[in-house]
Amino acid sequence: MSDAEQTRQNILTVAADEIHQHGFKATSLSVILNRCEISKGALYYHFTSKIELGYAVFEEVYTPMFLNVWHTPLTVDDPIEGLCDFLTAMTEEMSCSEVVCGCPLNNLCEEMANVDEGFRLRILCMQEQLNQLIVDALERVSGDLRDNLAFSQVGYFIVATLNGATSLSKSSRNKLLFQQVIAELCLYIRALKK
Amino acid sequence: MSDAEQTRQNILTVAADEIHQHGFKATSLSVILNRCEISKGALYYHFTSKIELGYAVFEEVYTPMFLNVWHTPLTVDDPIEGLCDFLTAMTEEMSCSEVVCGCPLNNLCEEMANVDEGFRLRILCMQEQLNQLIVDALERVSGDLRDNLAFSQVGYFIVATLNGATSLSKSSRNKLLFQQVIAELCLYIRALKK
DNA sequence: ATAATAACCAACCGCTCGGTATGTTGCAAG
DNA sequence: CTTGCAACATACCGAGCGGTTGGTTATTAT
Numbered sequence: 001m002s003d004a005e006q007t008r009q010n011i012l013t014v015a016a017d018e019i020h021q022h023g024f025k026a027t028s029l030s031v032i033l034n035r036c037e038i039s040k041g042a043l044y045y046h047f048t049s050k051i052e053l054g055y056a057v058f059e060e061v062y063t064p065m066f067l068n069v070w071h072t073p074l075t076v077d078d079p080i081e082g083l084c085d086f087l088t089a090m091t092e093e094m095s096c097s098e099v100v101c102g103c104p105l106n107n108l109c110e111e112m113a114n115v116d117e118g119f120r121l122r123i124l125c126m127q128e129q130l131n132q133l134i135v136d137a138l139e140r141v142s143g144d145l146r147d148n149l150a151f152s153q154v155g156y157f158i159v160a161t162l163n164g165a166t167s168l169s170k171s172s173r174n175k176l177l178f179q180q181v182i183a184e185l186c187l188y189i190r191a192l193k194k
Numbered sequence: 195m196s197d198a199e200q201t202r203q204n205i206l207t208v209a210a211d212e213i214h215q216h217g218f219k220a221t222s223l224s225v226i227l228n229r230c231e232i233s234k235g236a237l238y239y240h241f242t243s244k245i246e247l248g249y250a251v252f253e254e255v256y257t258p259m260f261l262n263v264w265h266t267p268l269t270v271d272d273p274i275e276g277l278c279d280f281l282t283a284m285t286e287e288m289s290c291s292e293v294v295c296g297c298p299l300n301n302l303c304e305e306m307a308n309v310d311e312g313f314r315l316r317i318l319c320m321q322e323q324l325n326q327l328i329v330d331a332l333e334r335v336s337g338d339l340r341d342n343l344a345f346s347q348v349g350y351f352i353v354a355t356l357n358g359a360t361s362l363s364k365s366s367r368n369k370l371l372f373q374q375v376i377a378e379l380c381l382y383i384r385a386l387k388k
Numbered sequence: 389a390t391a392a393t394a395a396c397c398a399a400c401c402g403c404t405c406g407g408t409a410t411g412t413t414g415c416a417a418g
Numbered sequence: 419c420t421t422g423c424a425a426c427a428t429a430c431c432g433a434g435c436g437g438t439t440g441g442t443t444a445t446t447a448t
Contacts, residue, residue, distance in 0.1 A: 004425065023305070025220065029406065039427045040407085046425095050406060100308045106361060110304040111217070113364040114294045124365045150378070156371055157378040160358030167300060167357050168350060170307040171318045177350055184344070184351040188382055198395060223436065233397040234437085240395090244436065390448085397442075404435080412427070418420090 008046045010036050015053055016061040020104045021097075023111050024054050024119075051118065058122050062104050066126060070133050079137035080144075080193060084186040087162070091179045099169045099178070106163040131155040138192075145192050154192065161185050202240045204230050209247055210255040214298045215291075217305050218248050218313075245312065252316050256298050260320060264327050273331035274338075274387060278380040281356070285373045293363045293372070300357040325349040332386070339386050348386065355379050 001009070014035045018027045029050060033040055047053040073079070073086035101107070105126060112119035134155035138145065165181035172178075208229045212221045223244060227234055241247040267273070267280035295301070299320060306313035328349035332339065359375035366372075 007425085022309075028404080030404085041411095041428075042426050044407075102304070102308075107304065109361050109365050110296070110301065114296075115216075120365055120367070127362065127365060150374070153374040153378050156362060157355065157375050160362055160375045161351065161355040162358065163361050164354030164356065164358035167303050168321065168354055171303050171314055171321060173314070180344070180347040181351050181354045184347050191385075201395080222434080224434085235397050235439095236395070238437075392445100392447080394445080395443085397440105399439085399441100401438075402436100405433085406431105408429100408431075410428085410430100413425085415422105415424090417422085 004046075007036075007038065007042060011038070011043060011046060011053070012057055012061055016057045016104070019054065019057055020101050020107070023107060025111065051116065054112075055118055055122065058108065058119070058126075062108075063122075063126055066105060067129065067133075070130060074133050074137040079141060080189060083134075083137075083158075084189055087182050087186060087189075091175055091182050094169075094175055094178070099173065099175060102166045102170055103163060106166060109163075127156075127159065130159060134158060144194060146194055149192060158185065158189065161188075198240075201230075201232065201236060205232070205237060205240060205247070206251055206255055210251045210298070213248065213251055214295050214301070217301060219305065245310065248306075249312055249316065252302065252313070252320075256302075257316075257320055260299060261323065261327075264324060268327050268331040273335060274383060277328075277331075277352075278383055281376050281380060281383075285369055285376050288363075288369055288372070293367065293369060296360045296364055297357060300360060303357075321350075321353065324353060328352060338388060340388055343386060352379065352383065355382075 011032065014032050015027070018032055018035075029040065029043065033043060036042075043053070047056060073082035076082040105123065108119060109123045109127075113123055114120070131152060132155075135151045138149070138151045138154065142149075142151075161181065162185070165178050165185070168181060169175060169178035205226065208226050209221070212226055212229075223234065223237065227237060230237075237247070241250060267276035270276040299317065302313060303317045303321075307317055308314070325346060326349075329345045332343070332345045332348065336343075336345075355375065356379070359372050359379070362375060363369060363372035
């Protein structure tokens with residue numbers, strides 16, 4: 001990787017972390033510059049504006065991360081158990097910072113979806129991809145599932161509940177409420193089976 | 195009501211609307227002053243700081259509003275149906291601004307819970323009160339419900355899913371995803387019955 | 389009549405923000 | 419040897435922010 005590309009990647013990584021911790025608007029470019037030990041000129045050489053940097057973080061850091069994380073548990077033999085194991089593992093492995101900072105995608109959705117169309121469309125696209133992953137997995141084992149299930153609806157329900165659960169962990173500052181909601185979610189997911 | 199109290203209430207009402215629309219941090223005091231047609235001195239006579247104004251909005255506007263809204267459907271004869279009717283009516287009556295702006299409590303939780311302890315504790319208290327309302331209602335009709343239900347867990351699950359659903363409506367800018375998640379949530383809630 | 393207080397107003401302050409304009413350096417092509 | 423561009427660095431700008439300061443007015447108590 002060239003020096004320039006290295007610089008760019010470094011900016012993206014640091015910016016992704018800052019946005020995750022403080023949200024997009026509260027993220028200060030000067031903090032990113034300090035952490036990267038570069039000047040403002042360098043940043044504006046690679047990105048035309050703060051919001052374009054935000055878009056790049058979304059597309060080049062968050063999106064691949066999410067698709068990768070969700071792909072694994074949904075492509076195992078039994079995606080119902082895969083999903084439950086995945087969610088349960090999440091409650092256990094969740095770091096303190098993740099309890100406090102929440103999910104990057106959900107955070108950006110809450111903060112930016114209603115003020116910036118660029119973010120909104122990217123978030124929507126990501127949510128649809130995530131939902132499609134779940135729908136595909138459910139359809140693959142539809143023979144084992146209850147009849148009359150609306151797969152897309154189920155998918156969005158799961159994602160919505162997970163987001164709501166991270167929200168609860170933010171205010172309680174511990175995993176307990178999160179774990180309870182996930183436990184109930186797993187009961188719901190397992191009840192999808194015949 | 196005295197003139198001073200009238201002024202104070204006016205500030206609270208306008209601030210509640212601004213915070214709902216733009217979040218706490220992005221809410222500008224000068225906008226509130228313009229809308230109220232008062233000076234900055236007037237605002238700082240009634241409130242010692244921006245964050246104290248935020249706390250007052252939470253306690254004197256959002257909290258009573260929430261407790262009132264949730265109390266009705268949970269104290270009818272059949273709280274299961276009351277809840278489902280309440281949620282379904284919400285999807286229908288939801289105004290355009292509510293689709294875009296989301297739930298004030300959830301918004302503040304996402305934005306402020308991890309940066310300000312004062313907000314965090316107030317939000318947590320509110321969520322616990324909300325959960326208690328649900329738990330009380332479920333316990334009241336526990337004879338009609340499945341055995342081995344963890345009422346508190348169920349309560350937080352419902353609240354979490356509702357919050358996640360409003361989040362989805364923000365990015366999609368329509369009610370469809372919200373309605374789907376609520377429909378699935380009602381299926382879950384009705385399945386609590388024996 | 390006067391003193392005090394409640395309820396405001398107008399002007400200003402320091403600070404941080406995103407963004408820009410200009411200057412510098414190293415390397416590579418001709 | 420020098421020209422040119424990529425890849426930065428430095429210094430500065432205007433705007434908006436929350437908050438403070440020093441009045442002003444009207445009402446009330448003495």
